[in-house]
Amino acid sequence: MRVAITGGHGFLGWHTACRLRALHGTRAVRLGRAEMASAEVLGQALADVDVVLHVAGVNRADSDAEVEQGNVRLAETLAAALKAQGRPLHVVYANSVQAQLDNPYGRGKAAAAAILSETVQAIGGRFADLLLPNLFGEHGRPGYNSFVATFAHEVVAGRTPQVTGDREIELLHAQDAAAALIAAVGQDRPAEVVPGEPVLISSVLAAFEEMRANYSTRGEIPDLGTAMMRNLFNTYRAAAFPEMWPLSPQVHSDDRGDLFETVRAGGGTGMAFMSTTRPGQKRGEHYHLHKVERFFVVKGEAEIQLRRLLHDDVVTFRLSGDKPSFVDMPALWVHNIRNVGDTELVTMFWADQLLDPDNPDQLPETIDPPR
Template sequence: MKVAITGGHGFLGWHTACRLRARHGVDAVRLGREVMSDPDRLAEALADVDTVLHLAGVNRAETDDEVEDGNVDLAQAVAAGLDGRPVHVVYSNTIHQDQDSPYGRGKRQASEILRSLPGTTADVVLPNLFGEHGRPAYNSFVATFCHEVASGGSPEVHVDRSVPLVHAQGAAQALIDAARQREDATHLVPGEEHTVTEVLGRVRHFHELYSERGELPDLGDPFAVDLFNTYRSYLFPSAFPIEPQVHEDPRGRLFETARSHGGTAQAFVSTTVPGQGRGHHYHLRKVERFFVVRGEAEISLRRLLHDDVVTFRLSGDRPAFVDMPTLWVHALDNVGDDDLITMFWADQLLDPHDPDQYPEEVRPR
């Protein structure tokens, strides 16, 4: 399966490309605005793909016409780029498609255009999305709340209501499933109902526990894990490393490495000899902490499908920890002259059959 993703550098496009790589070993062709607006480049990009995930869309714009027409124009661009070649198209539609709004009308017309193509079309109807690295004031109210709370702000709820929510990785898997089935179909992705007030309350609770001391909230249910990973994506890397309070007396030193308020957890310790390292992988869901107890370490991280590398230098002389964000490739290297002692904490027990661990170099060779 050779896949192209329109809107491949956007919120859902990035999550879908990451999941395709992690779970299915597929590196998608990601098409951004420059390619989508150039008919020749778009036709060239689509020339040898057999599956198109059409995720590009317009949620907000300066005028209603830009929202409605923008979604229609993007679908027409895909149709023109395929030039009658029958391929399988998967369309990220929305539960708002039946509303008489610019966004609803635009998404509905786009669906009709794609369904008229000579290949097969899967219409994947998605509820409200949230997840790591969503754009505040654009992708969802969850992104706005998480960003503002993480930044020290005090957002308010003006209209409370129940909202069906699904994490972007869940939406990505639904799109991938529809791509693999390769048939005309409509897939309604269910959302988990949560009120706006509840979501804000949870995010504030995360912030109270985590922002200064790094205490972990109760991660006993999947929604809590997804929301916590979303929230903490707005703290990285500026909030790290975190240095706990150290209690010292003639016997030595004592410091707390992890305090969890509920859920499963697993902790272990490693020694790493000078010049060696660990890691070079990433996680889709796991909350993981690296706590340097003794020695000199460099922790390096790179957001998946990006190039920039973030590094932290930690020393056992000044105990500190860094929590690995989801969908960031990470590694730990001993850069000192003595053995490195590191404690690791994870929110989930290791499942050898599904370890949520995907190998990749932080600095690709």
């Protein structure tokens, strides 16, 4: 299956491309503003594609008219490019539940759905129109993608955002939205609502403030007993990375030696394990979709490298057992740990879930990005 994602470098586009890569072995063609600038350029980009996931959209602009017409123009450009292919293509549209409302964004998204539905039907393809609620997740843009992203960045920065008009908002994690888009490929699904979970706005803020008080200061893991809390925690961790790392716990010393905590968790299931690594050897070279994982260097000299999936820049930390320290691995970041000293490296690892050999949430990938 050859898949293209419009808006492929944006928030949902990146999450969808990551999920295709991780679980389906598919390297999506990620289309951005340059490809969406004209039907001719977009048509060339779709020449070898079977499926288009239309994620690109306009939800912020200088005027209401730009928001409404911007979504219509994107659909018109895609429709013209699809017609130029002269063959059936399947399209899945990341629409919004606001398409059911009479506001500029909703009208624009609804009009775009009508344009794409008619076009895909005319070329003999399948069209799925998925209405998504408010999305959140790792690496959302504050002030743009969702209030969750804004709250996370504000709280990490030490500020306290204000809640006005507190109410329940239906939230859907970006990976769950991506899963719905992928599952709809090749199906006709008109105006289907993808359900989220109602969450009180103030409860999101309260969760993040608790994370700042306990996690950002001493690395305490909150209770991850629900998928929503785990997803909020991963959102917070993405906003805090890499600035908060590494952390060093308080060391209690006496004539017997040193004592320090490696993991304090608020609840849920987890597992801890140790490793020794010979000089020059490394471990890891994988990433996780959801798993929370901690690397704690107890003895020796270590270098930890991390790279955000589908990006090139590498973040590097140097840790030493002379000052026991730890770094938590963000979701959707490739990571490894290497012994850069002359003696044995002793590392303690902790994960928030017991290892399931049939579904380990551990996807192999090297730090050096594949070309």
